[in-house]
Amino acid sequence: MQLPSLADIQCAHNRIRPFIHRTPVMTSSQMNSIFGCELFFKCENFQKVGAFKYRGATNAIRCLNDDEKKRGVVTHSSGNHAAALSLAAKMNGVKARIVMPENAPVVKKNAVAGYGADITFCKPTLQSREETTGMIIGETGAVLIHPYNNFNVICGQGTAALELLEDIADLDIVIAPIGGGGLMSGTSTAVKAINDRIKVIGAEPLNANDAWQSFTTGRLVPSNNPKTVADGLLTSLCELTFSIIRKNVDEILTITEESIIECMLLVWERMKIIIEPSSATVLAVIKENPDKFRGRKTGLMISGGNVDFRKLPFSQQV
Amino acid sequence: MQLPSLADIQCAHNRIRPFIHRTPVMTSSQMNSIFGCELFFKCENFQKVGAFKYRGATNAIRCLNDDEKKRGVVTHSSGNHAAALSLAAKMNGVKARIVMPENAPVVKKNAVAGYGADITFCKPTLQSREETTGMIIGETGAVLIHPYNNFNVICGQGTAALELLEDIADLDIVIAPIGGGGLMSGTSTAVKAINDRIKVIGAEPLNANDAWQSFTTGRLVPSNNPKTVADGLLTSLCELTFSIIRKNVDEILTITEESIIECMLLVWERMKIIIEPSSATVLAVIKENPDKFRGRKTGLMISGGNVDFRKLPFSQQV
Numbered sequence: 001m002q003l004p005s006l007a008d009i010q011c012a013h014n015r016i017r018p019f020i021h022r023t024p025v026m027t028s029s030q031m032n033s034i035f036g037c038e039l040f041f042k043c044e045n046f047q048k049v050g051a052f053k054y055r056g057a058t059n060a061i062r063c064l065n066d067d068e069k070k071r072g073v074v075t076h077s078s079g080n081h082a083a084a085l086s087l088a089a090k091m092n093g094v095k096a097r098i099v100m101p102e103n104a105p106v107v108k109k110n111a112v113a114g115y116g117a118d119i120t121f122c123k124p125t126l127q128s129r130e131e132t133t134g135m136i137i138g139e140t141g142a143v144l145i146h147p148y149n150n151f152n153v154i155c156g157q158g159t160a161a162l163e164l165l166e167d168i169a170d171l172d173i174v175i176a177p178i179g180g181g182g183l184m185s186g187t188s189t190a191v192k193a194i195n196d197r198i199k200v201i202g203a204e205p206l207n208a209n210d211a212w213q214s215f216t217t218g219r220l221v222p223s224n225n226p227k228t229v230a231d232g233l234l235t236s237l238c239e240l241t242f243s244i245i246r247k248n249v250d251e252i253l254t255i256t257e258e259s260i261i262e263c264m265l266l267v268w269e270r271m272k273i274i275i276e277p278s279s280a281t282v283l284a285v286i287k288e289n290p291d292k293f294r295g296r297k298t299g300l301m302i303s304g305g306n307v308d309f310r311k312l313p314f315s316q317q318v
Numbered sequence: 319m320q321l322p323s324l325a326d327i328q329c330a331h332n333r334i335r336p337f338i339h340r341t342p343v344m345t346s347s348q349m350n351s352i353f354g355c356e357l358f359f360k361c362e363n364f365q366k367v368g369a370f371k372y373r374g375a376t377n378a379i380r381c382l383n384d385d386e387k388k389r390g391v392v393t394h395s396s397g398n399h400a401a402a403l404s405l406a407a408k409m410n411g412v413k414a415r416i417v418m419p420e421n422a423p424v425v426k427k428n429a430v431a432g433y434g435a436d437i438t439f440c441k442p443t444l445q446s447r448e449e450t451t452g453m454i455i456g457e458t459g460a461v462l463i464h465p466y467n468n469f470n471v472i473c474g475q476g477t478a479a480l481e482l483l484e485d486i487a488d489l490d491i492v493i494a495p496i497g498g499g500g501l502m503s504g505t506s507t508a509v510k511a512i513n514d515r516i517k518v519i520g521a522e523p524l525n526a527n528d529a530w531q532s533f534t535t536g537r538l539v540p541s542n543n544p545k546t547v548a549d550g551l552l553t554s555l556c557e558l559t560f561s562i563i564r565k566n567v568d569e570i571l572t573i574t575e576e577s578i579i580e581c582m583l584l585v586w587e588r589m590k591i592i593i594e595p596s597s598a599t600v601l602a603v604i605k606e607n608p609d610k611f612r613g614r615k616t617g618l619m620i621s622g623g624n625v626d627f628r629k630l631p632f633s634q635q636v
Contacts, residue, residue: 045590046590050590265627268592268627269627272363272364272368272591272592272593272623273590273591273592274586274590274591274592275590305590309583309586309587309630309632310632312627312630314627314628
């Protein structure tokens with residue numbers, strides 16, 4: 001199994017730079033004073049389609065050869081990767097086919113359809129997703145672009161950390177959320193290769209702690225029907241992301257649903273930026289473990305900002 | 319009646335620059351394509367206390383002489399000016415007394431109390447506010463810092479437009495919301511003095527259209543129990559702001575509640591920044607009058623980002 005190197009991520013950055021946003025690194029003296037450390041928010045909520053996923057999807061599409069481009073791409077996802085792949089395909093004249101569970105939120109169906117992708121609905125099970133995807137590949141020859149079990153996708157995701165370290169060189173710690181492990185694989189590879197004294201910490205909901213279990217026991221444990229407000233972190237590690245994470249990540253810390261919601265609300269209120277629950281996990285880790293971070297310069301990978309404003313986790317008193 | 323000049327606003331800028339945030343001017347190719355013009359968002363939602371009000375409050379406080387500083391300041395407000403004056407006073411070692419209606423939202427009471435201001439509650443009528451304020455002035459000698467009927471406050475508010483034109487010199491149009499008229503007075507004075515070919519347009523809710531009425535009839539019409547989701551725009555013009563606006567503003571356009579809410583949601587969804595309903599009025603003006611703006615470079619004064627997330631105007635399906 002070939003693991004990505006820093007050079008692979010740098011190549012990906014050169015490849016995708018003209019097509020992505022260079023997202024800002026935001027700071028807030030108020031947040032620093034609340035948490036007692038120096039925080040640097042890498043704002044991928046401002047990335048195209050509102051999530052870091054556009055980096056990996058763009059890199060994967062730009063790596064296709066002419067024959068593959070003609071055949072088009074396919075993935076199964078109801079979330080940010082579906083939107084990212086659809087737009088990246090459209091921008092490069094490639095046909096995208098997206099397999100979505102029939103119960104996916106209407107806003108997400110509309111977003112993907114709006115980018116011109118073909119949607120095929122399936123039952124909301126992993127088995128049905130994979131069967132439907134396999135069927136489409138059989139019929140069309142489309143190239144599968146998996147959300148994270150894909151070398152080029154991981155290299156693309158790693159470019160966000162490259163930019164963060166270009167902007168803020170002397171970080172002590174970098175925290176990224178862990179779902180399927182694509183962002184963390186790219187992030188940890190880039191960070192450790194640039195400066196192995198920077199501590200890399202994963203943030204994972206306690207209610208979806210398959211990566212924590214895998215990391216702790218040393219063998220890949222799939223998640224079992226996880227329920228968390230962090231809807232981007234429901235997926236399980238694969239062999240590829242698990243291998244990278246075991247090699248590069250120093251620690252995985254789990255956090256409660258209450259901390260995730262509280263930290264999401266805090267960022268909305270104090271920083272006036274919209275982050276999704278998955279992004280709030282990185283701040284929740286600091287909230288639950290203040291001693292580990294006190295006085296430290298900490299980079300936070302803010303993964304995305306796609307939220308259904310009609311279904312907020314804050315209590316409604318209307 | 320002395321009206322502020324560009325030089326007054328430039329002096330204010332020099333005075334307050336070390337104490338305020340230089341807020342970013344944001345752009346969005348997606349929004350440009352939706353509205354068919356080039357939009358430049360001056361993001362005062364990222365200002366301290368989450369609103370442009372911190373500029374005027376800071377300028378007013380920094381203009382006090384030593385005797386006035388000792389006596390402290392007082393204002394009546396339940397909104398952003400109360401928070402802004404409280405923090406600006408605290409940062410300058412001045413005592414602030416705030417008169418708030420007893421039915422003000424708990425979050426706003428907490429914010430003001432958190433900045434160390436003394437709060438006096440009154441009945442939720444203009445008469446009770448003014449009487450209570452007068453009583454405090456009589457007892458303490460505190461200096462009244464009115465939210466907008468104040469020369470130094472208006473000069474401070476004008477500094478946001480100065481910065482916008484420093485960053486984007488060749489605008490065709492600038493739009494600002496109109497409540498009491500403080501932001502628009504400062505904005506229009508600065509813009510017209512710098513380049514009188516830039517059109518200055520006011521945005522006002524149809525449901526609180528006292529400025530539109532005053533502007534159209536040529537005499538000051540107070541608002542009569544207005545009801546709008548744009549809670550920062552419930553106040554009426556005063557003689558000072560009316561005079562400035564008559565002199566400098568080209569047009570006032572009113573917009574519906576539906577447009578305000580739709581445009582607020584659009585900014586949240588597409589730009590991932592939190593703006594309050596009052597800020598969304600400037601975009602709503604474009605939405606309701608597309609022909610006036612097509613192809614034009616338009617600056618939008620985003621006044622603030624203070625929202626009670628438990629009472630959002632979007633329909634809740636939880």
